[in-house]
Amino acid sequence: MQAAPSLIRRASLKRTIRPRMVFLIAVNVITILAFLNWRDRYVSKESIIKLMDDRVKAIFSPEREVSTAPETTSNFTGKAAYVSMVCLESDFLPVRALVHSIKLTEPANDIVVVVMHPIEDLQRNNLTTLGAKLVDTTTVKFDIDMSYLTDDEKEIESESEMAESEKSVNHESPSSEYERRQCRANVIQAWRLLEYDRILYMNPEMLVLENIDEVFQEPPFTATLELGGVIDESIMLLEPSMSVYKELKSVMVKAQHLPNEISYLNYFFKDIHPLNPLFNVKASYAEREYSRYFFQNAKVYNFEGTFKPWSFWFQGPKQWRRYFNERMTFAWRQMDYRVREKLGMDDPATIEWRNERGSEEICKSYLTSRVSLPERIMDRYSVLLATHSLRRQETLPLVIEQFLASPKVDKIFIIWHNKDQPISKNIQELLDSKKDQVVLLKQAFDSLNNRFNPVAEVRTxxxxxxxxxxxxxxxxxxxxxEAWRRQPDSLVGFAPRVDCLDPTDEMMKYCWPNKLNPHRYSIMLTKLMFMDANFLFLWRCSLPDLILKYVDDLINCEDIAVNFLISGVSSQPPLHIISPEVYDFGLEHGISSSPKHFAIRTECVQQITELFGRDTLVSARGSMSKYQNTDFLSSTWVDFLEVLREKEGHVAEFRDTEVIPADAFVSDEW
Known part of the structure; x- marks a missing residue:
């Protein structure tokens, strides 16, 4: 009889809970249905799954056909155009090269540049002369939530804001992440070009290698896809439509919280036709399984990422190795030369130098020979030994033998500057006996730039x-x-110098590090130093040739310029190695033996700063030496206060501004 009330209470509780559960289930079902209905408006689940599967299984397969369209014949004959845009100040140089690269392929369609950032009349004339039609409009502003930036993006954003305060002399200023995202959103401007039936939108940072009119035969909406079926809006075939434009604006607001790598276009288009990735080859594709296939068959290069061929030497791009590709960088530089010649931007002397002593043949030969070589070896190094004087042929074999004594030396390459100079008997005997370890490279002409020519046989x-x-x-x-292996972005050597500001005239000078207080250095002489082999290609095949021509004209200062290059790319200072036994036997008759040497070097620092757009040198104060037995100095507690007082003046002196004596600018070596 005691159990009856308990059963009644349980039954009552069940009657109370059931309606609540039914209500909660109903709310959840309605919520899920509403979400699926909203999601289906913009993205077809089946199409995304199919695109993901296609991406993983087929898109990067070298066996696939170039065209990814269904096997139906397309007969599009309407009016079409290639479209890019100038949204940021930094867009002009890449857009200029892109327009000319398309024009050289003799396209059947118009080339249109949408101008959203004010550009000068000369720049407008450049684009129209190259064959572009300009469409002026204003940037569509969107509220972009920047709280979703990754740590790397926040770091880049912070650096961009700092760089705004020191805009470069001859180059564009960097753009903030907010500005870049605003411009990325303004891709929707392409849908407003109602004059055309189809548009192939291309990111400003692309370069066309061959005629790609075939893409207009693909069915809109066509785009390349990243892993997971995510749209890459760098290149898209679309049909202009004001209704689509208006809908995209509303979708963009809803999708602005997406990570940077996911386009809002994924939330709009139900059916995405995948474009073959050969129309969108990026440097990062070198990490992929079929990388060789991509770069050998590429139709369009995309210079996404931090490394830009038009500005790398002064912007210190983050993760530059990941976004650097030799073929892509050289292709852009060669196109820039063609642009300059088309627009008459270079004087006859520069064009003559480019044809006779320029880099085109050197770099083409290197790229042709470099294809089949394996990845670089990191536990050994190569030696590039420059020689010119006939009187040094007697000692050269002894220098080479010393290098060969090291098990860490992979190969020695003799840079034979004077092609007409005969090879002495003792050197020829060395080459014959050590042909697997010593290679002689005769240069086509004598130039200090040849010291940094890329060498295809370098494996390290x-x-x-x-x-x-x-x-x-x-x-x-x-x-x-060993120091270089731990700091591969730096020049590592034995003879440092420094650039310093002369307070008497506010000009940068070439100085002695040990004359400054406190001591520091920012330049490493290249007489004996380690560097990354990639910098050889960047020097000879990627820098604007005005810098190389300056070195040739002056027959000096190639070492200062290469320091500007490496610090400009890596944002790292050089590293000094302390050695009491480094000998230089060429002071008597070398370039540096002139009493005007320091004055010439000071002029070099100033001129190279102008050529690079800014002073890219980075200073360091530390050095590395072999281990020495050191320990704490021993003292008593009673002496502690006396020692602190004794060192107090030194601390105050250290905190003062840099002291530069007059003799820091002149040579006392000769």
Whole structure:
């Protein structure tokens, strides 16, 4: 009889819970249905799954056909155009090259540039002369939620804001992440070009390698896809429509919280026709399984990422190795030269120098020979040994033998500057006996730039640049190599110099590091130093040739310029190795023996700063040496206060501004 009330209470509780559960289930079902209905408005689940599957299984397969369209014949004959845009100040140079690269393929369609950022009349004339039609409009502004930036994006954004305060002299200023995202959103401007039936939108940072009119035969909406079926809006075939434009504006607001790599277009288009990735080849594709296929068959290059061929030497791009590709960088530089010649931007002397002593043949030969080589070796190094004088042929074999004594040396390449100079008997005997280890490279012409020519046979990540008249203990050279392995973005060497601001005239000068207080250095002489082999290609095949021509004209300062290059790319200072036994036997008759040497070098610092757009040199105060037995100085507690007082003046002196004496600018070496 006691259990009856308990049963009644349970029954009552069940009657109370059931309606609540039914209500909650109904709310959840309605919520899920509403979400699916909203999601289906913009994205077809089946199409996304299919695109993901196609992406993984087929898109990157070299066996697939170039066209990804269904096997139906397209007969599009309407009016079409290639379209890109100038949305940021930094867009002009890449857009200029893109327009000319399309025009050289003799396209059957118009080339249109949508101008949203004010550009000068000369720049407008450049684009129209190259064959572009300009459409002026204003940027559509959107509220972009920046709280979703990744840590890397926040770091880049912070650096961009700092760089705004020191805009470069001859180049565009960097753009903030907010501005870049605003411009990315303004891709929707392409849907407003109602004059055309189809538009192939192309990101400003692309370069066309061959005629791609065939893409207009693909069914709109066509775009390349990243892993997971995510649209890459760098290149898209679309049909202009004001109704689509208006809907895209509303979708963009809803999708603005998406990560940077996911386009809002994924939330709009139900059916996405995948375009073959050969129309959108990026440097990062080198990490993919079929990388060789991509770069050998590429139709369009996309210079996305931090490394830009038109500005890398002064902007210090983050993760530059990931976004650097030799073929792509050289292709852009060659197109820029063609643009300049078409527009008459270079004087006859520059064009003559480019044809006779320029880099085109050197770099083409290198790229042709470099294809089949394996990945670079990191636990050994190559030696690039420059020689010119006939009187040094007697000692050259001895220098080479010393390098060969190291097991870490992979190969020695003799840079034979004077092609007409005969090879002495002792050097020829060395070449014959050590042909697997020593290679002689005769240069087509004599130039200091040849010291940094890329060498196809170099297999190592590190190269030791050496003159034929210097000597250092091999153990110190190997110490420098180990230091480079830990700091591969830096020049690592034995003879530092520094650029310093002369307070008397507010001009940068070439100075002695040990004359400054506190001591520092920002330049490493290239007489004996380690560097990354990639910098050879960047020097010879990627820099504007006005810099290389300056070195040729002056017959000096290639070492200062290469320091500007490496610090400009890596944002890293050089590293000094302390060695008491580094000898330079060429001071008596070398370039640096002139009493005007420091004045010439000061002029170089100033001129190269102008050529690079800014002073890219980075200073350091530390050095590395072989281990020395040091420990704490021992003292008593009673002496502690006295020692602190004694060192107080030194601390105050250290906190003062840099002291530059007059003799920091002149040579006391000669």
């Amino acid at each position: 990540g590190a190269v030791l640049i050496s003159d034929d008249d210097v000597w250092a203990p091999i153990e110190d050279i190997e110490l420098a190599f």
